[in-house]
Amino acid sequence: xxxxxxxxxxxxxxxxxxxxxxxxxxxxxxxxxxxxxxxxxxxxxxxxxxxxxxxxxxxxxxxxxxxxxxxxxxxxxxxxxxxxxxxxxxxxxxxxxxxxxxxxxxxxxxxxxxxxxxxxxxxxxxxxxxxxxxxxxxxxxxxxxxxxxxxxxxxxxxxxxxxxxxxxxxxxxxxxxxxxxxxxxxxxxxxxxxxxxxxxxxxxxxxxxxxxxxxxxxxxxxxxxxxxxxxxxxxxxxxxxxxxxxxxxxxxxxxxxxxxxxxxxxxxxxxxxxxxxxxxxxxxx
Amino acid sequence: xxxxxxxxxxxxxxxxxxxxxxxxxxxxxxxxxxxxxxxxxxxxxxxxxxxxxxxxxxxxxxxxxxxxxxxxxxxxxxxxxxxxxxxxxxxxxxxxxxxxxxxxxxxxxxxxxxxxxxxxxxxxxxxxxxxxxxxxxxxxxxxxxxxxxxxxxxxxxxxxxxxxxxxxxxxxxxxxxxxxxxxxxxxxxxxxxxxxxxxxxxxxxxxxxxxxxxxxxxxxxxxxxxxxxxxxxxxxxxxxxxxxxxxxxxxxxxxxxxxxxxxxxxxxxxxxxxxxxxxxxxxxxxxxxxxxxxxxxxxxxxxxxxxxxxxxxxxxxxxxxxxxxxxxxxxxxxxxxxxxxxxxxxxxxxxxxxxxxxxxxxxxxxxxxxxxxxxxxxxxxxxxxxxxxxxxxxxxxxxxxxxxxxxxxxxxxxxxxxxxxxxxxxxxxxxxxxxxxxxxxxxxxxxxxxxxxxxxxxxxxxxxxxx
Numbered sequence: 247x248x249x250x251x252x253x254x255x256x257x258x259x260x261x262x263x264x265x266x267x268x269x270x271x272x273x274x275x276x277x278x279x280x281x282x283x284x285x286x287x288x289x290x291x292x293x294x295x296x297x298x299x300x301x302x303x304x305x306x307x308x309x310x311x312x313x314x315x316x317x318x319x320x321x322x323x324x325x326x327x328x329x330x331x332x333x334x335x336x337x338x339x340x341x342x343x344x345x346x347x348x349x350x351x352x353x354x355x356x357x358x359x360x361x362x363x364x365x366x367x368x369x370x371x372x373x374x375x376x377x378x379x380x381x382x383x384x385x386x387x388x389x390x391x392x393x394x395x396x397x398x399x400x401x402x403x404x405x406x407x408x409x410x411x412x413x414x415x416x417x418x419x420x421x422x423x424x425x426x427x428x429x430x431x432x433x434x435x436x437x438x439x440x441x442x443x444x445x446x447x448x449x450x451x452x453x454x455x456x457x458x459x460x461x462x463x464x465x466x467x468x469x470x471x472x473x474x475x476x477x478x479x480x481x482x483x484x485x486x487x488x489x490x491x492x493x494x495x496x497x498x499x500x501x502x503x504x505x506x507x508x509x510x511x512x513x514x515x516x517x518x519x520x521x522x523x524x525x526x527x528x529x530x531x
Numbered sequence: 532x533x534x535x536x537x538x539x540x541x542x543x544x545x546x547x548x549x550x551x552x553x554x555x556x557x558x559x560x561x562x563x564x565x566x567x568x569x570x571x572x573x574x575x576x577x578x579x580x581x582x583x584x585x586x587x588x589x590x591x592x593x594x595x596x597x598x599x600x601x602x603x604x605x606x607x608x609x610x611x612x613x614x615x616x617x618x619x620x621x622x623x624x625x626x627x628x629x630x631x632x633x634x635x636x637x638x639x640x641x642x643x644x645x646x647x648x649x650x651x652x653x654x655x656x657x658x659x660x661x662x663x664x665x666x667x668x669x670x671x672x673x674x675x676x677x678x679x680x681x682x683x684x685x686x687x688x689x690x691x692x693x694x695x696x697x698x699x700x701x702x703x704x705x706x707x708x709x710x711x712x713x714x715x716x717x718x719x720x721x722x723x724x725x726x727x728x729x730x731x732x733x734x735x736x737x738x739x740x741x742x743x744x745x746x747x748x749x750x751x752x753x754x755x756x757x758x759x760x761x762x763x764x765x766x767x768x769x770x771x772x773x774x775x776x777x778x779x780x781x782x783x784x785x786x787x788x789x790x791x792x793x794x795x796x797x798x799x800x801x802x803x804x805x806x807x808x809x810x811x812x813x814x815x816x817x818x819x820x821x822x823x824x825x826x827x828x829x830x831x832x833x834x835x836x837x838x839x840x841x842x843x844x845x846x847x848x849x850x851x852x853x854x855x856x857x858x859x860x861x862x863x864x865x866x867x868x869x870x871x872x873x874x875x876x877x878x879x880x881x882x883x884x885x886x887x888x889x890x891x892x893x894x895x896x897x898x899x900x901x902x903x904x905x906x907x908x909x910x911x912x913x914x915x916x917x918x919x920x921x922x923x924x925x926x927x928x929x930x931x932x933x934x935x936x937x938x939x940x941x942x943x944x945x946x947x948x949x950x951x952x953x954x955x956x957x958x959x960x961x962x963x964x965x966x967x968x969x970x971x972x973x974x975x976x977x978x979x980x981x982x983x984x985x986x987x988x989x990x991x992x993x994x995x996x997x998x
Contacts, residue, residue, distance in 0.1 A: 248744075270750045284707060290808040291799070316808055331707040333744045462799065462809075465705055465746055466931050468791035469773045472782055479775065479782060484933060498782055501884030505784045509810035516805060 248283075248332040251305060253325050257385040261311050261355060262321050263297070269304035271334045277362035278340030278456065278488055281306065282464040284331035285319040292316050293461045295487065296335070297358035297388075306334075309358035309387065315513040336464045337487050340454070344371035346428040349421055350396065351414050351442050353379045353434025357388050359456055360433045365395035367431070373397045375425070377417045379438070383408035415441045422449050429454070432491060436500050443491035453491035457482050459502055474498050541643035542571040549864035553834045556719045556802055559861060560624075565605075568653040572601035574638055575645045582635035583647060588981030589622075589688070591615045593632055593647055600650055606662060608654040613667040617691025617734065618684065618980065620659060620726045621713060623652025626977045627855050659729055666736045670697035675994045678703060678756045678764040680747045680934065683711020684976045685767035685967030687734065688983030689990070694737040696991050701761070702739055705746040706798065711769060712976070715798035716790070718828050720835065724797070748934035753941075753963060763962045763990050766941070766949060767983065770968035771931020775924055776820065780878030785812060785886030789821070789829045789925035796832050814921025817841045818889065820875060821925035822852035824975075827859065829923040830867045841867045842917070846874040846894050846907040872896070872907065876914065878922065888918040927973050934969075941965070948972055956986030961998050964990055 252265035271281060280295040298307035312321050323329070340363045348367050352360040357378055368374045376396035380386040382405045393399045400417050401409030410417050415438070421427065422445065430453040432442035439455045446453040459471040459482050466484035473482050476493035480486060545561040546552070552559055563571065575597045583593045592611055599607035612619040628634070628648035636644035675698045679686045682704040690700045708714050710727040735741060745751065753764050773788035775781055787795075792811070795801040801811030817833040819826050822845040833841045843862070845852060848871050852859060863869070872894040879888045893913035896905035930947035942950045942959040949958055949965040956964040966982030968974055 270745070274750065287707075288800070288807045319808075331744045333705060333746050334749065336746070336749055462791055462794055463706065465749075465933055466772050467769075468794055469775065469788040470791045472775075474782060479777070481772075484931075498884065502782065502784060504883070505812070506810040509804065513805050513808060513810075 248329040250323055250325050250327050250329075251303075253323075256309070256387045257311075257380075260385065261309060261387055262317075263307060263309045264320070264323070265300075265305050265307045266329065266332060267304060268306045268332055268334075271332070272299045272301045272304050272306050275299045275306060275335035276339030277342065277366040278359075279335035279337050280464070280487060281308065281332055281334030281336065282461065283308070283320065283329050285316065285323065286330045289319060289330065290316045291331070291462055291464065292320070293336070293458070293464055293483070295359040295456060295458075297361050299362070309355055311355045314510045315517040318514065318517055333464065337483060338485070340366065340431075340488055342366045342370050346372065347425055348372045348374045348429045348431065349418065349427050350374055350376045351379075351418055351430065351432040351434070351438070352376070352392070353414060353438040355387070356434030356438070356456070357386075357392060360431065361388055361391055361395060363431055363433075364392065368395055368397065372429075375421055376400070377402065377414045377421070379403070379414035379434070381405065413441075414438060415445055418442055419445055422446065422451065427451050430491075431455075436496050436503075439491065439494075440496040443494065443496070447492045454488050455491040455494060456487045457489060457494065457499060458487065459499060460505060473502075539570060539574055541574070542567050542646050542649060544646075544649055549861075549866075552720065553831070553865040554837070556835055558723050559720050562656055563649050563653045565653075565657070568600055568650060569603060571646050572597045572650055575601065576637055578637055582637065583632040583645075586631040586633075586635040588631065588977050589616050589984045591632075591651075596654060597645065597647065597650055600654060605654060605657045608650075609658040609662065610667075612651060612654055615984075616980075617667075617688055618730050619651050620655035620730060621684070621722060622977060622980070623648050623650075623655055624722050624726075625717060625975075627975060629856065631977070659726070666733045667691075667695060669694050669737050672699070673697045673994065675699065675762045676701070676760055677990065677994075678747075678753070678761040679767065680753070680764060681711055681767040681769060681967070681969075682709040682731070682741065683767055683769055683967060683979065684713060685979035685983035685986075686711065686765065687731070688980040689765045689767065689964075689966075689987045690734055690739050691737070692984060692987035693990060694734065694739055696987075698991070698994060700734075700739045702734075702741045703745045703747050704741065704743045707743050708798065709741050709743060711767075715794045716825065716828070717976075718793065718797055718832050720831065721828065746933070748937040752937045753960075754938070757962065762994060763964070765956075765983075765986055765990065766934065766958070766963065766965040766969060767967045767979065768931065768934050768969050770928040770973045771933070772929045773924070774927050774929060776875060776926065778875060778877050780880060781924075783878050783880035783886040784884050785814065785880075785920055786878060786922045786924065787812075789819075789825045789923050790928065792829055792923045793825070793832065796836070802832075802836060811836065812921060813837050814919070815839045816919045817921045817923065818917060818919045819843050819923045819925055821845065821927070822847075822854055823925065823927070824854045824858050826923075826925035827854045827862045827867075829925050830862055831865055833921065833923065834865050834867060838921075842870045842919075843867060844870045844873050844875065844891065844917070846872065847904060848872055848896060851904045870917075874907065874909065875922075879916075886920055886922060888916050889922065890914055890916055928968075930969060930972070938963070946972065954985065955989035956982055957989060962993070
């Protein structure tokens with residue numbers, strides 16, 4: 247079970263795609279839901295929102311950036327290897343209906359999370375304008391899939407290597423100026439979501455974001471993933487991960503994500519130096 | 532003869548020295564030696580109408596197993612325990628015997644009761660360390676299949692009982708290891724995880740299938756399990772959602788629910804970081820809010836993770852603390868401080884969101900409330916600050932709706948707990964039983980096991996005779 251059947255490196259090897267055998271999950275999963283994975287018995291439980299599912303093949307797809315020891319251990323799993331643990335689908339699915347005109351904004355691996363949501367919104371009859379951003383064009387992922395899932399697509403790069411030279415927020419502003427937009431879905435790094443949210447709030451356009459706090463069990467049992475939404479504490483794992491952007495406290499989320507920064511650095515450094523016990527793997531970067 | 536027995540004092544459980552054990556995760560009580568166990572077993576009067584058995588939620592034939600220990604027949608003793616209890620090594624450690632079997636013991640009327648818990652533990656440990664590796668004998672297969680959802684104490688009891696009666700059992704567990712609260716909640720120093728694994732392995736030898744990483748309600752519904760060929764289901768998924776205090780500043784870094792703190796430490800083995808990848812904060816000045824067994828587990832864990840000071844902050848007085856007396860005693864021995872008649876009002880943090888302290892109010896006790904305990908009343912103007920870099924909130928939990936949302940025909944009470952028959956454990960959905968904390972709200976391991984036992988009997992009747 248949880249065998250990797252397909253693996254791709256994206257964005258110069260910094261982002262990894264795994265297609266994983268998970269028949270029960272693939273039948274059930276809806277856009278916006280996540281899974282929790284663990285590389286082996288000593289590993290951490292890592293939540294990742296699914297980028298795609300294939301119920302016929304009985305597989306799900308996850309896409310993640312290598313940012314620490316746990317994701318480095320995921321990266322070092324090959325086709326044919328199995329995850330020690332994989333559970334899901336978890337969290338509330340995206341509420342998909344035909345609202346009219348929708349803008350989907352994605353950055354980094356958030357684009358992977360955005361993918362099934364964008365597709366579902368378009369399939370529901372919405373006109374979907376998608377805006378994707380990355381630091382440079384060679385770090386952009388899933389351009390073709392996102393083009394297919396959208397009515398029209400804008401690319402932004404910080405360095406101007408492709409499309410609009412600048413941030414997604416600038417294009418979002420333009421689109422909102424010139425169109426009557428009913429819904430915005432913004433998924434990416436916290437600053438991106440925060441600034442998209444500020445823009446749409448000014449225009450009073452309902453906006454959804456997908457929050458990615460640290461989790462342990464992912465089923466509501468521990469409260470590690472608590473986020474403040476509209477002044478109330480919510481558990482992202484069972485109440486989310488999607489929330490009304492205008493009510494979210496992004497600064498608190500950013501701080502809580504840094505809870506274990508020192509430990510994470512120690513762990514990753516040891517792993518890179520090949521000191522990690524049991525696996526004995528060396529970092530390839 | 533009884534007179535002679537009275538002269539032998541109750542066996543003392545040897546324990547790790549408090550000053551040593553407060554910094555390690557090894558088990559605190561060391562267990563009885565065989566000679567001590569035999570001497571203790573001989574203190575039993577072998578009552579004709581044993582009240583101890585009435586005090587046991589799973590009705591273990593206590594005089595029978597104790598007499599076998601007295602006769603040096605340790606495998607006979609474990610056999611007697613297994614007839615009624617699939618988890619003797621666990622129960623011998625975590626049951627509140629003083630309120631149950633030992634609380635009713637006739638020897639205890641004029642002196643100290645027979646140490647039934649120590650003896651149960653002895654028999655189970657002896658079997659594990661020196662036994663044949665045998666397991667209870669199961670009946671001829673009935674061809675019926677039962678889904679047990681949740682592998683905590685009630686689920687394991689249901690599984691053990693139904694296996695004995697010849698039914699096929701599959702246990703579904705959301706986590707990657709079986710045992711529920713026995714592995715994620717109760718700390719290593721109180722219940723070594725190898726012992727839980729051993730008890731689970733015994734069920735597998737008896738024929739149980741264990742499917743970990745399956746979140747029933749999310750990965751599969753109960754209805755789908757029936758479609759897949761299960762004949763009955765038992766829901767024992769535990770209480771679930773941790774309660775917080777709902778005070779300003781409660782999302783500061785360094786404030787954990789007891790569930791998270793203990794799960795990171797026990798199940799994910801955060802205390803072995805970086806050998807294990809899951810980190811756990813090591814607070815220097817730790818406050819635990821609440822005074823139940825889980826609060827004591829959290830406080831003693833914090834001490835073992837290197838805290839300079841650990842305080843239990845509780846709004847009532849020493850008399851109302853709900854933890855077992857033994858747990859309170861162990862905590863005090865390990866230099867945990869009790870700050871009583873005190874309640875937090877808000878939490879403070881620095882510019883990075885890290886906890887720096889909390890404001891508290893002093894309380895006094897008024898008239899008894901609905902629970903029969905004297906109600907704590909704030910003393911106006913008594914605010915003061917406690918400096919701390921970690922708070923563990925251990926004030927109970929609410930019912931987790933993850934599974935019950937997916938089974939609308941299992942009806943719930945107004946708190947979201949499953950509405951199950953108190954005698955049989957039957958829910959409002961045909962073929963589905965429930966027990967343990969998801970029915971009662973947070974309670975004890977043995978009460979959950981008692982509910983499992985009752986449900987297993989009812990399920991067996993159903994599988995043989997129908998609903």
